[in-house]
Amino acid sequence: MAQPTRLPAHASSSDDAESAAPQSRLAWLLGWVVTPTLFFGGIFLAGAYVGANHPDGWVTSSVRWVVGLF
Amino acid sequence: MTSSRLKSLSKLALLLGVPVALLLGLFGAGVHCGYQHRGGILAFERDWLGMDVEVPPVAPGRPEPGASPVSPTPPVTTQPVTTPPVTTPPVTTPPVATPPVMTPPVTTPEPLAPVSPAAVGVVTEPSPLAIAEATPLPADLQASLAQPVRVRVKVLVDTELVERRPDWIAYAQRHVAWASQVLERQVGVHLELRGVVVWPGPSGSDTAALLADLQNRERDGADLLIGLSSRSFAGGPAPAVAEDVNLGFVVAGANPGSRAPHLRGMLHAIGAALGARPVIGPGTFMGDVLINDRSPIDLDADSRRRILERKGLPFQGLPEAAPAEDEAAPEAAADEVEEAAPSEQHQSHQPHRPLPSVKDKDEEL
Numbered sequence: 001m002a003q004p005t006r007l008p009a010h011a012s013s014s015d016d017a018e019s020a021a022p023q024s025r026l027a028w029l030l031g032w033v034v035t036p037t038l039f040f041g042g043i044f045l046a047g048a049y050v051g052a053n054h055p056d057g058w059v060t061s062s063v064r065w066v067v068g069l070f
Numbered sequence: 071m072t073s074s075r076l077k078s079l080s081k082l083a084l085l086l087g088v089p090v091a092l093l094l095g096l097f098g099a100g101v102h103c104g105y106q107h108r109g110g111i112l113a114f115e116r117d118w119l120g121m122d123v124e125v126p127p128v129a130p131g132r133p134e135p136g137a138s139p140v141s142p143t144p145p146v147t148t149q150p151v152t153t154p155p156v157t158t159p160p161v162t163t164p165p166v167a168t169p170p171v172m173t174p175p176v177t178t179p180e181p182l183a184p185v186s187p188a189a190v191g192v193v194t195e196p197s198p199l200a201i202a203e204a205t206p207l208p209a210d211l212q213a214s215l216a217q218p219v220r221v222r223v224k225v226l227v228d229t230e231l232v233e234r235r236p237d238w239i240a241y242a243q244r245h246v247a248w249a250s251q252v253l254e255r256q257v258g259v260h261l262e263l264r265g266v267v268v269w270p271g272p273s274g275s276d277t278a279a280l281l282a283d284l285q286n287r288e289r290d291g292a293d294l295l296i297g298l299s300s301r302s303f304a305g306g307p308a309p310a311v312a313e314d315v316n317l318g319f320v321v322a323g324a325n326p327g328s329r330a331p332h333l334r335g336m337l338h339a340i341g342a343a344l345g346a347r348p349v350i351g352p353g354t355f356m357g358d359v360l361i362n363d364r365s366p367i368d369l370d371a372d373s374r375r376r377i378l379e380r381k382g383l384p385f386q387g388l389p390e391a392a393p394a395e396d397e398a399a400p401e402a403a404a405d406e407v408e409e410a411a412p413s414e415q416h417q418s419h420q421p422h423r424p425l426p427s428v429k430d431k432d433e434e435l
């Protein structure tokens with residue numbers, strides 16, 4: 001059965017221009033620091049809220065059970 | 071063929087499972103952390119975010135969730151209601167002091183021996199706002215500062231504030247305790263909370279109407295009635311104060327953006343009751359403008375001198391506000407929730423029962 005052959009990637013001129021464009025410091029900060037921090041921090045804070053306000057809920061009980069294994 | 075398919079499936083599971091597991095682990099870590107520091111988080115939600123949450127009681131000697139020592143805002147610590155505080159030093163009240171309540175309509179604040187700032191109610195929580203160091207005083211005022219005076223206060227909380235803050239009793243207790251901390255340091259005035267009641271009706275009125283309404287309220291043995299208004303603090307002219315008596319009724323406005331919204335307003339009102347005049351500008355709690363929390367609470371020299379000179383004067387009273395010695399009076403008003411101050415060493419002539427703890431009050435609510 002003939003397999004399709006993958007064509008070699010030809011970098012277009014626009015891709016070259018994009019990769020060569022200098023990334024601004026603000027964009028780097030937003031993309032690598034602020035957004036991930038907000039995302040992961042939000043998940044962590046949501047967990048902390050659940051743990052503090054619903055100590056008898058099944059979520060907290062499950063986490064406590066898992067923590068108790070260690 | 072089968073092995074390659076299994077390989078693809080395992081790759082797919084790995085590709086999806088690892089991020090999901092990481093996110094779930096992060097969430098679980100948050101849950102565990104939140105459970106371990108439950109008290110601190112709930113106290114933060116209650117005190118800073120204004121959320122209606124119940125802070126769990128802290129069992130002595132057991133670091134139950136919530137008793138974290140690294141909580142950003144330590145919860146209000148309470149002591150058993152039935153046992154008097156054992157750490158307070160013995161206080162000897164001069165037995166020959168003139169009985170103040172026996173001479174209506176004027177009540178006299180009682181001089182008392184030095185007491186700890188935490189003696190108000192059961193609140194030992196320090197003020198959330200920084201308190202400026204008191205500047206040195208001349209010799210005559212230093213003597214006045216060294217002679218503490220106890221002022222019995224009754225707090226009336228307007229209905230709007232009651233609706234907005236389900237913990238309004240604890241709220242008033244905390245503010246009186248914090249105000250006492252400031253006043254003891256600056257002018258040697260110790261506040262003793264006699265009761266916290268609902269103040270129906272006056273919201274939306276002007277200050278004069280609020281004061282007129284306050285004058286018709288039961289005093290219940292307090293020297294000073296403080297009406298906590300939900301209206302924003304707006305300065306205003308100084309109330310007329312007689313030369314020989316202090317004011318018996320004041321209204322405290324709010325600073326909505328503050329961590330202790332009524333602290334500066336209460337201090338301003340008490341200062342006005344003790345004869346200090348409003349000051350134009352910030353830098354003192356007698357100022358006529360709202361101050362943010364970054365500025366420490368301070369008192370200007372003129373106001374301090376005037377309060378020190380007048381703090382021993384009797385407080386203005388009403389003929390009909392005769393000494394309410396009986397404990398049946400508070401129960402007469404259906405909308406009132408009365409509490410008496412804790413039986414401290416400096417026994418006054420008024421029988422009173424221990425002040426319930428903050429948590430007890432929260433549970434009642």
